Amino acid sequence: MTELPIDPTPGPAGEDDQPATAAHACQLLLDGNKWFVELGNRPESSPRRWHLIRLDAADIGISDDPNAAPAHEPFAAVLGCSDARVPAELVLGRAAGDLFMVRVAGNVPGTWSIGSIDFAVDSLSSLRLVAVIGHTSCQAIGASVDAFLSPASYLAVAAKLPLRAIVDSILPAVGCAAQALTQAHGQEIARHPGYRDALVELSVMLNCALTASVLRQTFAHKLGTTLDVVYGVYNLKSRIVGLPDGPDPTAWMPMLTQPPEDEAEVVALGRALATTGFITALLAA
Ligand SMILES: [Zn+2]
Numbered sequence: 019m020t021e022l023p024i025d026p027t028p029g030p031a032g033e034d035d036q037p038a039t040a041a042h043a044c045q046l047l048l049d050g051n052k053w054f055v056e057l058g059n060r061p062e063s064s065p066r067r068w069h070l071i072r073l074d075a076a077d078i079g080i081s082d083d084p085n086a087a088p089a090h091e092p093f094a095a096v097l098g099c100s101d102a103r104v105p106a107e108l109v110l111g112r113a114a115g116d117l118f119m120v121r122v123a124g125n126v127p128g129t130w131s132i133g134s135i136d137f138a139v140d141s142l143s144s145l146r147l148v149a150v151i152g153h154t155s156c157q158a159i160g161a162s163v164d165a166f167l168s169p170a171s172y173l174a175v176a177a178k179l180p181l182r183a184i185v186d187s188i189l190p191a192v193g194c195a196a197q198a199l200t201q202a203h204g205q206e207i208a209r210h211p212g213y214r215d216a217l218v219e220l221s222v223m224l225n226c227a228l229t230a231s232v233l234r235q236t237f238a239h240k241l242g243t244t245l246d247v248v249y250g251v252y253n254l255k256s257r258i259v260g261l262p263d264g265p266d267p268t269a270w271m272p273m274l275t276q277p278p279e280d281e282a283e284v285v286a287l288g289r290a291l292a293t294t295g296f297i298t299a300l301l302a303a
Pocket of ligand 1: 099100101123124125153155156157158159
């Protein structure tokens, strides 16, 4: 039996786990995601090999005191998709206890998801950030795009109220994305074979932005330097949380950014994202 070497790479959690500002909390999540991206890029990494990561007890939620429950002191609340490929603590390189997690298909804003975040904002004094994290190739967004493109398929969804609630929540982002693609590439673009894929990915981004916008309005009276609302999209291929950037189809800029403040900013964001290399490459396929 081959003995595996102990990886000297420290675990994802850093020393400074309780940021004082929203900007610092944001940076911790981006640093954690960078750690996760680099972990997968190491030459010894492959799906068939174990990768040993050094963690201490606190990283996996075990208290120093065996008779005490760990303190509940997350520094960020994350609204993410239920998709099994996007485990938030891993993707953001954070330890157990760092994130107040709400996961729902399509990371949509609803009564229960916003209610959960409302609890965190109101009751957890450690909280510095609310982050909406979507992901590429989201199947909840795909179902909404299909309902948008084919009204007949929406009738099947309409009879299933729980699923319909999710699809209905996403449809505004899909409509906005469709408008942005038309403005950027012309009316005929809807006939292109890559149109559905482009519409799904652009809808993912705008759904994140619109969801974050809802949260920003909901908690507006509490926001400032010690609490902010941001969003980003996890790219399933590169594993980077951010947004596409520039003409390179593979360029994904690491970022967590503030949502648009009004309708004009949503439209401008949609148009800008529709002309990135990532989206235009899907339309060229
Ligand atoms: Zn998803």
